[in-house]
Amino acid sequence: MAQQTDLFKNLIAHCKEYGFIFQSSEVYDGLSAVYDYGPYGVELKNNIKSYWWSSMVQMHDNIVGIDAAIFMHPKTWKASGHVDAFNDPLIDNKDSKKRYRADVLIEEQMEKIEAKIDKEIEKARKRFGDGFDEAMYRTTNPRVMGYVEAFEAIRTRLAAAMTNGDMAELKQIIEDLEIADPESGSRNWTDVRQFNLMFSTQLGNIAGE
Incomplete structure (x- = not known):
């Protein structure tokens, strides 16, 4: 990093x-x-x-x-999906003062699990040679099965939290996985908050007209 x-x-x-x-x-x-x-x-x-x-x-x-004009009726941005989609669940680390997307932190942890699975499979491929059956190994090796189970559990929780907009669950996943700040290694996190990435603009001589 x-x-x-x-x-x-x-x-x-x-x-x-x-x-x-x-x-x-x-x-x-x-x-x-x-x-x-x-x-x-x-x-x-x-x-x-x-x-x-x-x-x-x-x-x-x-x-x-x-x-087209950049300034449009608010309903246009709603219909296009910008209002709903341009929101990111962000979390701050209290020690490093860095801000991260909570879902990305979790996805990076999932990638680490995938890397462990790939490493185990490569080791087995070298050990067994041409007769290696990857599909069978994935479903029978206890260590690989454990990694796969952990990966699927995280993916299910993450998908549910993102679908439901459950910020508390996102933080809970981060805490359960003991995810640390990539730069400082600190696990001192704030709550996850939804940030709207759209800019609010007022037209007219008086704001609100």
Whole structure:
């Protein structure tokens, strides 16, 4: 994780040095997670936009392009699914002050279990050679069966919690699995809260009109 963080920092430094991006309002202490495009960044963005427009619109006879307004009636965002879907269950670590998606932390733990299953299967494949039956091994080896059972139990709990919007259950899963902060190793978590990623905007001279 530390290596990935260093790589990301180096990438940001490179992009700033060569004029791809700059932190927005940097001379006024900046605005977190908001960036301005520099000379190369503008060209890169326009190239990507042009390629996307060509491949998704112009190369199809049954598709026409429009440039719709960003500001729309609230019911439009509701009907499109943005209001319901653009919500993330986030959890903070009290010691590192880092914020994470609770479901992603749990999914990463599931990936670790899958890695253990794959490791056991590879060991068995080397031991038994050409006669190795992976399907049978998965259903008969006690250790692999234990990993599979644990994986399925977590997946079932996670799916139910996400479907029901049960934030307390998400935190309980994290605590039951003893999931630690990837950076600090701390298990001192806040409650899971649902964060709406949509921005609220008011139109009119007086807010609320």
